[in-house]
Amino acid sequence: MFVKVCGLSTPESVQAAVESGADAVGFVLTKSPREVSPDRARDLLVHVPEGVAAVGVFRHETAADAVATAREAGLEWVQLHGSRTPEDIKAVHDAGMRLVRAVTMGAAPEEFEEWGEELLLIDAAVPGSGESWDYSSVRKLGLGERQWLLAGGLTPSNVGAAAREAEAWGVDVSSGVESSRGVKDLDLVRAFVKAAKA
Secondary structure (H helix, E strand, O other), X not given: OEEEEOOOOOHXXXXXXXXXXXXXXXXXXXXXXXXXXXXXXXXXXXXXXXXXXEEEXXXXXXXXXXXXXXXXXXXXXXXXXXXXXXXHXXXXXXXXXXXXXXXXXXXXXXXXXXXXXXXXXXXXXXXXOOOOOOHHHHHHHOOOOOOEEEOOOOOOOOHHHHHHHHOOOEEEEOHXXXXXXXXXXXXXXXXXXHHXXX
């Protein structure tokens, strides 16, 4: 099970994630309670070992702006939310970066097609709500062998069941390991990674 812990903003939270066995960490470089500056992300990157993907998360920015900011932060992965096109994916790849493309369960059918992204992230119909949802509904999309992450409302206590219901390749968490909005609880981070890997 591939595990990504997103919205990290302190050295301690990054270390808790990677030492627990997370495969990827996410730094939010767009307007959010979890936002960090490119300089801050670069500082946090020193705590990310070889082999763990460090991802810059963007919402409304153009693909070109996301690439420029990720590069400033020293990141090799870009995660794009919002309405995107295959041209956006090409722009990220042309810049020599890897891509996580995020879609919500309410998106149009063509948005779930293979556009060449390294990872597809499937979020709740209302992303960021922290509410759990019908994870089994993802199976109807017929994603087969694709590499994709389940997100939205996941916690240490429900991630195992949710991943099984969705037949997920991987999982992504942010609010489900927080003590308050934007503040990671290190024990919850560790518990989430352990539960997901189990």
